[in-house]
Amino acid sequence: MAAAIIETSGLTRSYGDICALKPLDLSVPEGEWLTVMGHSGSGKSTLLNLLGGLDRPSGGSIRVRGTDLATLTEDGLARFRRDSVGIIFQQHHLIPYLTAVENVMMSQYFHSVPDEAEARHALERVGLGHRLKNRPGELSGGEQQRVCIARAIINSPRLLLGDEPTGNLDHKSTMMVMELLRELRDEERFSIVMVTHNQEVAAWGERTIHMDDGCLVREERTKGC
């Protein structure tokens, strides 16, 4: 059995008197593709934000590759986000007046040093070698999401988090993005945790957990890709 990349114990998150995440024990083996499903408001984004070090737990522990995120300082958490995770959201959050390659270089700037050749290479890997100089408004929704994937993988993260990354895409673009994620994951062997409402998207993962009212209520093995 592979070592765990994620290990949570009694993990909780409350916002005032709203308990968005109730004590959660979750273990994700290195290399697993895990899907998170559940109704709106069931705590999926709350969990993903905690795993990505974008938010801090109210209680319990959360270890990613052995590091207890609750013990990190703000700087330590920023380093964790920079070095260990890549995150893709439903909204692409690209800078509208920068080209595709400049958008990827902007994220390199926060990681280390912008390197245009490396940014071009990342865009070529996601099939956008011919759209390097286009701005987000000139790209389709699927292409914009591929820029986001290039941006998320530029630093070779061990964990890729997706919060409804295909939520705004039509079926064809969704399948292209999923195929791309599968290829990249086969090459890089990173782990994936992906929130989705789409059963077809969930089938690409190896395990699905179902959330309801802040609790993990059920899990199942899925087909995998």
Ligand SMILES: Nc1ncnc2c1ncn2[C@@H]1O[C@H](COP(=O)(O)OP(=O)(O)OP(=O)(O)O)[C@@H](O)[C@H]1O
């Ligand atoms: N910053 C916040 N402040 C207050 N309440 C919040 C905050 N973030 C989330 N919540 C509440 O926590 C609960 C879980 O929210 P969360 O966003 O995790 O749900 P979700 O399953 O991702 O929903 P959706 O599918 O609609 O995105 C909800 O009741 C939500 O209103």
